[in-house]
Amino acid sequence: MKESINNYEDLLEMLDALLREPAPFWNEFYTDRDKGVPFFSNKPDENLVSYFEKEWLRPGKVLELGCGPGRNALYFSELTCEVDAVDLSETSLKWATERAKEKGADIRFIQKNIFDLEIGEGSYDIVYDSGCFHHIAPHRKMSYIDLVSKALKPGGHFAITCFIEGGALGGADLSDWDVYRKRSLMGGLGFTEEKLRTIFKDFKELEIRKMNAAAPSSNVFGVNGLWTALFKKNK
Ligand SMILES: C[S@@+](CC[C@H](N)C(=O)[O-])C[C@H]1O[C@@H](n2cnc3c(N)ncnc32)[C@H](O)[C@@H]1O
Numbered sequence: 001m002k003e004s005i006n007n008y009e010d011l012l013e014m015l016d017a018l019l020r021e022p023a024p025f026w027n028e029f030y031t032d033r034d035k036g037v038p039f040f041s042n043k044p045d046e047n048l049v050s051y052f053e054k055e056w057l058r059p060g061k062v063l064e065l066g067c068g069p070g071r072n073a074l075y076f077s078e079l080t081c082e083v084d085a086v087d088l089s090e091t092s093l094k095w096a097t098e099r100a101k102e103k104g105a106d107i108r109f110i111q112k113n114i115f116d117l118e119i120g121e122g123s124y125d126i127v128y129d130s131g132c133f134h135h136i137a138p139h140r141k142m143s144y145i146d147l148v149s150k151a152l153k154p155g156g157h158f159a160i161t162c163f164i165e166g167g168a169l170g171g172a173d174l175s176d177w178d179v180y181r182k183r184s185l186m187g188g189l190g191f192t193e194e195k196l197r198t199i200f201k202d203f204k205e206l207e208i209r210k211m212n213a214a215a216p217s218s219n220v221f222g223v224n225g226l227w228t229a230l231f232k233k234n235k
Pocket of ligand 1: 022026039040065066067068069070071072086087088089092112113114115129130131132135136
């Protein structure tokens with residue numbers, strides 16, 4: 001029955017329909033590769049590199065959510081991780097696939113909405129998200145947490161970078177209800193440290209800190225305005 005709400009999924013889809021459809025926006029976003037978007041540079045996040053340098057993370061099976069043109073997926077792959085990298089944008093994955101081919105990297109790129117993934121329980125050692133979660137609407141937050149939790153093995157790690165509320169990159173200061181009043185995520189939701197702790201309370205917090213800015217000459221990516229956080233799934 002069209003436009004009838006008979007189950008929880010129907011309700012989520014109705015709420016999705018109040019907001020911008022993501023795929024056309026992101027496909028257009030990646031059409032001009034020279035437009036000077038900082039994360040278009042092919043460098044891994046400085047926090048991600050630091051987790052491996054400190055041996056908080058070790059190579060294993062990785063699921064990347066919203067991988068874009070693949071800069072972090074490539075880094076995982078260089079470290080001998082087995083990588084499944086998901087994004088709903090065809091244009092981003094075209095770029096990511098080209099980058100992987102240039103490096104001879106064997107990465108499984110999956111063009112899907114993360115909520116349409118079929119994932120076996122406990123399939124991954126690491127789930128990574130750089131800049132996807134802050135584009136996820138509040139009504140999908142519970143599904144997102146369930147997805148991360150289901151994907152991870154017991155003791156597996158989840159790491160995320162997301163906008164600081166009112167930070168250098170915007171980071172909209174909106175209540176969850178405001179998103180539906182405005183019918184917009186206003187360029188991406190901002191978070192406080194407390195909000196992140198509350199959302200990911202079922203995981204063990206290993207580190208929450210601001211991303212360190214990196215010089216353009218650096219071989220890592222780092223900008224002001226982002227939180228970086230590393231959590232562990234309980235055994
Ligand atoms: C800010 S970009 C970050 C890209 C990449 N992680 C990076 O840092 O270079 C956010 C990405 O999330 C993807 N995305 C947003 N919502 C998504 C969803 N529901 N399912 C899959 N991908 C999604 C977008 O297509 C976009 O490529």
